[in-house]
Amino acid sequence: xxxxxxxxxxxxxxxxxxxxxxxxxxxxxxxxxxxxxxxxxxxxxxxxxxxxxxxxxxxxxxxxxxxxxxxxxxxxxxxxxxxxxxxxxxxxxxxxxxxxxxxxxxxxxxxxxxxxxxxxxxxxxxxxxxxxxxxxxxxxxxxxxxxxxxxxxxxxxxxxxxxxxxxxxxxxxxxxxxxxxxxxxxxxxxxxxxxxxxxxxxxxxxxxxxxxxxxxxxxxxxxxxxxxxxxxxxxxxxxxxxxxxxxxxxxxxxxxxxxxxxxxxxxxxxxxxxxxxxxxxxxxxxxxxxxxx
Numbered sequence: 001x002x003x004x005x006x007x008x009x010x011x012x013x014x015x016x017x018x019x020x021x022x023x024x025x026x027x028x029x030x031x032x033x034x035x036x037x038x039x040x041x042x043x044x045x046x047x048x049x050x051x052x053x054x055x056x057x058x059x060x061x062x063x064x065x066x067x068x069x070x071x072x073x074x075x076x077x078x079x080x081x082x083x084x085x086x087x088x089x090x091x092x093x094x095x096x097x098x099x100x101x102x103x104x105x106x107x108x109x110x111x112x113x114x115x116x117x118x119x120x121x122x123x124x125x126x127x128x129x130x131x132x133x134x135x136x137x138x139x140x141x142x143x144x145x146x147x148x149x150x151x152x153x154x155x156x157x158x159x160x161x162x163x164x165x166x167x168x169x170x171x172x173x174x175x176x177x178x179x180x181x182x183x184x185x186x187x188x189x190x191x192x193x194x195x196x197x198x199x200x201x202x203x204x205x206x207x208x209x210x211x212x213x214x215x216x217x218x219x220x221x222x223x224x225x226x227x228x229x230x231x232x233x234x235x236x237x238x239x240x241x242x243x244x245x246x247x248x249x250x251x252x253x254x255x256x257x258x259x260x261x262x263x264x265x266x267x268x269x270x271x272x273x274x275x276x277x278x279x280x281x282x283x284x285x286x287x288x289x290x291x292x293x
Contacts (some may be wrong), residue, residue, distance in 0.1 A: 097123035132159035143222035217255025228266030
């Protein structure tokens with residue numbers, strides 16, 4: 001096993017960054033520590049301290065003159081209780097958070113206004129752990145929009161959709177059909193990275209739904225490409241897998257417009273299982289034929 005003492009400062013910093021991006025929150029000690037014994041010792045020490053304090057107060061009270069005891073017994077003006085410091089914030093109910101997201105989204109009249117509204121929205125817990133809001137990026141006037149599920153570690157770090165290795169994979173994917181990152185609009189269903197790259201919960205997806213639907217309505221794409229299992233289920237509904245949903249054109253009605261939509265696998269699926277590249281290539285050729293048809 002490699003010890004932290006064997007690593008250079010640069011190697012140690014890189015390792016800690018890797019663990020942080022992977023969602024690691026706790027590190028183990030090099031030597032085992034009996035936390036139960038520590039806890040029992042703390043309780044015993046705390047109990048001993050309380051007993052000593054009580055004994056000291058009792059002795060002090062017994063030694064006080066009667067006059068001071070009488071004065072202490074006299075009624076004193078009532079005072080309002082002091083406010084409790086650091087009181088926990090009241091959580092917003094799901095229905096209220098969804099309604100606030102819908103109001104914020106519908107109030108935006110442009111993608112720039114929508115971004116400002118999302119930056120000020122506090123109803124989704126994911127923003128508390130994410131580094132950045134990852135908003136749509138690219139050419140909204142292109143008529144082509146590509147939507148993934150959520151930001152990954154590189155996206156969250158850079159504040160851009162499809163950054164890092166997965167972004168490079170997507171760039172190569174669409175370059176094969178004559179498209180560039182700058183020539184399309186890239187976005188995600190959920191704009192904040194979930195801790196450890198976990199799949200967003202149904203509650204988180206419902207709260208973020210008004211934002212991605214408003215992005216689509218404002219951009220008015222002529223063709224929409226969905227990436228990954230979560231994204232396809234989010235828009236198409238049901239519990240089918242991406243292998244069952246991919247490669248079939250569907251009409252999505254969003255924000256008063258109908259958008260021809262095709263689903264395919266996410267770049268992460270190609271990194272995990274390179275055999276999936278053949279399925280994605282078939283889907284991309286179908287997408288190319290439709291946008292140039």
